[in-house]
Amino acid sequence: MKNLDSIFWAYILGWAIFFGFYLSIAKRSNDLRAEVDRLKKSAPGNSREK
Amino acid sequence: MGLLSNAAALLGKEVRTEFRSRELLSTTIVFVLIVVVLFSFTFDPTANESHRFGPGLLWLAFLFAASLMLQPCFLREQVNDTLSALRLAVSDPFAIFLAKIGANTLFLLLTELLMLPVFAALFNVSFRGQVSGILLTFFLGSLGISVAGTALAAISAQARMRELLLPLLLLPLLAPILVASTEVTVSLMGPEPFMQWKGIGFLAVFDVVFLTALWLFGEYLLEE
Amino acid sequence: MAAAAEPSIGLRFEKVDKRYGAVYALRNLTLAIAPGECVALAGRNGSGKTTLLRIASCLTRPTRGTLSFSGVTENQNPRAGFVAHAAMVYDELTAEENLLFFAKLLGVADRRRLVHELLCEVGLAERKDSLVRTFSRGMRQRVAIARALLANPSLLLFDEPATGLDPEATSWLTGQLRELRDSGCTIVMSLHGESQVARLATRAVRLDAGSVVADTRSGATFQSVFTFAGA
Amino acid sequence: MAKRVLLGAAAVLLVIAAAYASFFVAPEERTMGALQRIFYFHVSCAWAGLTAFSIGFLANLVYVWKRKEKYDWLGVSCAEVGVAFTTVVLISGPIWAKPAWGIYWTWDARLTSTFILWLLYISYLLLRTLIEEPDRRALLSALFGIFAFIDVPIVFGAIRWWRTQHPAPVIMGGPNSGLAPGMRGTFFFAVFAMHILMWFLIAERYSLEKMRNDVELLRQEAEAT
Numbered sequence: 001m002k003n004l005d006s007i008f009w010a011y012i013l014g015w016a017i018f019f020g021f022y023l024s025i026a027k028r029s030n031d032l033r034a035e036v037d038r039l040k041k042s043a044p045g046n047s048r049e050k
Numbered sequence: 051m052g053l054l055s056n057a058a059a060l061l062g063k064e065v066r067t068e069f070r071s072r073e074l075l076s077t078t079i080v081f082v083l084i085v086v087v088l089f090s091f092t093f094d095p096t097a098n099e100s101h102r103f104g105p106g107l108l109w110l111a112f113l114f115a116a117s118l119m120l121q122p123c124f125l126r127e128q129v130n131d132t133l134s135a136l137r138l139a140v141s142d143p144f145a146i147f148l149a150k151i152g153a154n155t156l157f158l159l160l161t162e163l164l165m166l167p168v169f170a171a172l173f174n175v176s177f178r179g180q181v182s183g184i185l186l187t188f189f190l191g192s193l194g195i196s197v198a199g200t201a202l203a204a205i206s207a208q209a210r211m212r213e214l215l216l217p218l219l220l221l222p223l224l225a226p227i228l229v230a231s232t233e234v235t236v237s238l239m240g241p242e243p244f245m246q247w248k249g250i251g252f253l254a255v256f257d258v259v260f261l262t263a264l265w266l267f268g269e270y271l272l273e274e
Numbered sequence: 275m276a277a278a279a280e281p282s283i284g285l286r287f288e289k290v291d292k293r294y295g296a297v298y299a300l301r302n303l304t305l306a307i308a309p310g311e312c313v314a315l316a317g318r319n320g321s322g323k324t325t326l327l328r329i330a331s332c333l334t335r336p337t338r339g340t341l342s343f344s345g346v347t348e349n350q351n352p353r354a355g356f357v358a359h360a361a362m363v364y365d366e367l368t369a370e371e372n373l374l375f376f377a378k379l380l381g382v383a384d385r386r387r388l389v390h391e392l393l394c395e396v397g398l399a400e401r402k403d404s405l406v407r408t409f410s411r412g413m414r415q416r417v418a419i420a421r422a423l424l425a426n427p428s429l430l431l432f433d434e435p436a437t438g439l440d441p442e443a444t445s446w447l448t449g450q451l452r453e454l455r456d457s458g459c460t461i462v463m464s465l466h467g468e469s470q471v472a473r474l475a476t477r478a479v480r481l482d483a484g485s486v487v488a489d490t491r492s493g494a495t496f497q498s499v500f501t502f503a504g505a
Numbered sequence: 506m507a508k509r510v511l512l513g514a515a516a517v518l519l520v521i522a523a524a525y526a527s528f529f530v531a532p533e534e535r536t537m538g539a540l541q542r543i544f545y546f547h548v549s550c551a552w553a554g555l556t557a558f559s560i561g562f563l564a565n566l567v568y569v570w571k572r573k574e575k576y577d578w579l580g581v582s583c584a585e586v587g588v589a590f591t592t593v594v595l596i597s598g599p600i601w602a603k604p605a606w607g608i609y610w611t612w613d614a615r616l617t618s619t620f621i622l623w624l625l626y627i628s629y630l631l632l633r634t635l636i637e638e639p640d641r642r643a644l645l646s647a648l649f650g651i652f653a654f655i656d657v658p659i660v661f662g663a664i665r666w667w668r669t670q671h672p673a674p675v676i677m678g679g680p681n682s683g684l685a686p687g688m689r690g691t692f693f694f695a696v697f698a699m700h701i702l703m704w705f706l707i708a709e710r711y712s713l714e715k716m717r718n719d720v721e722l723l724r725q726e727a728e729a730t
Contacts, residue, residue, distance in 0.1 A: 132364055134333050135363065139379035210636070215635060225621050229663040273644070
């Protein structure tokens with residue numbers, strides 16, 4: 001049935017977008033965590049414990 | 051000093067400075083002229099149903115012109131930081147918005163009326179006998195554009211890339227104005243013209259909603 | 275110079291912070307200025323002088339803390355006269371048109387007479403019909419001062435009024451300020467180091483990194499406030 | 506941290522269950538056949554997107570009033586999640602419309618106002634990148650968020666009055682107007698699943714924004730010494 005694969009594509013694209021969005025959040029979070037560690041290392045003296 | 055008298059004084063200044071230099075009006079009129087002429091290249095002018103899609107193109111030209119014309123609205127006030135002087139002098143910051151909306155609506159209306167005959171000729175549309183209806187539509191449409199446009203000009207004046215940002219913020223917001231104005235203008239310029247009061251009411255609702263929003267949140271737009 | 279008819283205005287900063295993102299322009303600033311005082315603000319660039327004046331003029335809101343006025347009816351804007359770095363007048367209008375416009379906004383009665391009088395006092399009577407665009411820095415400062423005096427304010431704020439003025443304009447400015455001070459106006463002015471204008475001050479306060487670090491009212495000498503070799 | 510992982514797992518499981526239900530549990534729709542099964546995914550995403558934007562609108566209002574940073578963080582999180590959901594709606598819509606009605610785009614009031622909503626919030630996110638100073642950015646984007654949100658019902662009204670030529674088919678008419686009992690259960694389960702996913706994504710994005718602020722404070726301190 002032709003239109004079954006259109007449903008298939010709709011679902012796949014939909015989930016791809018959600019997963020891609022979550023990945024972008026995760027990636028941005030990791031970059032920030034790396035930044036936090038870098039900052040902590042460079043100025044250990046006065047950085048407040050997070 | 052009341053809100054209205056403040057707004058009147060401010061409007062007087064806006065109009066006087068504009069008619070002294072006339073730079074805003076002249077550039078806007080020429081811009082709309084160019085856009086309308088270019089639009090008319092895109093189809094066969096002798097087509098008999100040009101009255102159906104001509105007004106749409108006309109209003110699109112007005113929206114583009116407005117999104118560029120509203121740029122200097124607050125940028126001019128940043129020169130010499132006159133915006134701070136205004137904020138200190140007026141009793142209610144909404145007066146500043148009222149005056150700028152009045153000035154922008156006036157300039158837009160002037161541009162639109164000057165363009166009407168040119169548009170009628172290019173798109174071979176007749177508007178005899180319907181001038182009052184068209185005037186009302188042009189006024190309500192321009193007011194809607196000015197209200198939303200002045201609010202967003204205050205925002206974009208404080209951001210980078212402001213020349214590109216204002217059209218980007220404003221054009222999607224004005225989608226209802228574009229649809230409503232085009233529909234009313236089409237029915238006015240059609241073979242048997244009639245007045246779509248529903249559309250006029252719709253435009254009035256848009257104007258009131260955004261004027262109220264500006265009245266509630268206007269002072270925060272100017273805040274430092 | 276019209277004497278300040280209304281009772282002079284005092285103002286009080288109570289633990290005021292002003293934050294731009296993570297940068298503190300003002301940090302926990304507490305300062306009380308009594309009516310009629312003529313306060314000079316000293317401090318390096320970025321010490322918070324301009325921010326303090328912009329908050330005092332109600333143009334900017336403090337992020338935290340409060341600013342209160344005495345001698346003003348409940349929550350009524352004190353309509354302070356504010357002369358900043360920018361002239362705050364329109365280039366495309368003439369000096370007279372600018373003053374008439376702002377007088378109309380402020381609802382000043384008998385505008386023409388007051389504007390004419392102010393223009394004479396600030397020495398711009400013969401240039402009243404030329405556009406502000408054509409004015410020099412000194413002349414812009416005069417128009418700005420005239421604009422600030424339109425509402426006959428009893429609180430006047432100046433942000434480095436003397437910078438960029440030639441000696442002749444500076445002595446004119448000093449004379450104007452002395453007259454205003456003697457007429458009971460409360461004046462707060464930020465100054466760039468010791469200068470002829472600073473000697474008018476009845477009190478000097480030094481700001482550093484957004485807080486008060488020296489105040490002649492709490493013992494510091496004028497000399498130390500202005501030449502404080504802060505860290 | 507564990508709570509968020511739990512929420513994430515729940516969201517994923519629920520969405521898969523909803524998909525399963527819409528394929529196997531819900532009865533076959535007479536006229537459109539299997540094609541109609543995308544309806545549960547498409548409309549539940551639209552509702553979740555709209556809920557996200559509504560929460561964002563409230564966050565904007567409260568930020569303008571209270572000026573607390575956390576409302577700004579919530580506002581931008583809801584906006585981004587809303588854009589993600591609306592993107593799915595705008596993609597799954599035409600994919601389904603083509604076989605069903607032979608056209609990719611219909612001037613249907615809901616679809617069009619969703620598209621304008623999507624454009625407005627793309628501009629909202631772009632505006633945020635063009636203002637550096639955090640407090641200014643928060644205030645101005647909150648104000649634009651308010652103007653953008655009140656525009657959407659007006660767009661919906663305009664399109665419905667002038668542009669919806671053919672009456673939307675029964676299924677699209679109103680989600681539960683033409684729904685048989687079996688369908689309604691699946692439909693609301695799908696809506697519930699999508700809202701859990703929305704909640705999870707907003708929570709994740711919110712913690713990212715909060716971390717970004719902490720980093721800024723740390724960077725500021727590092728510079729200060």
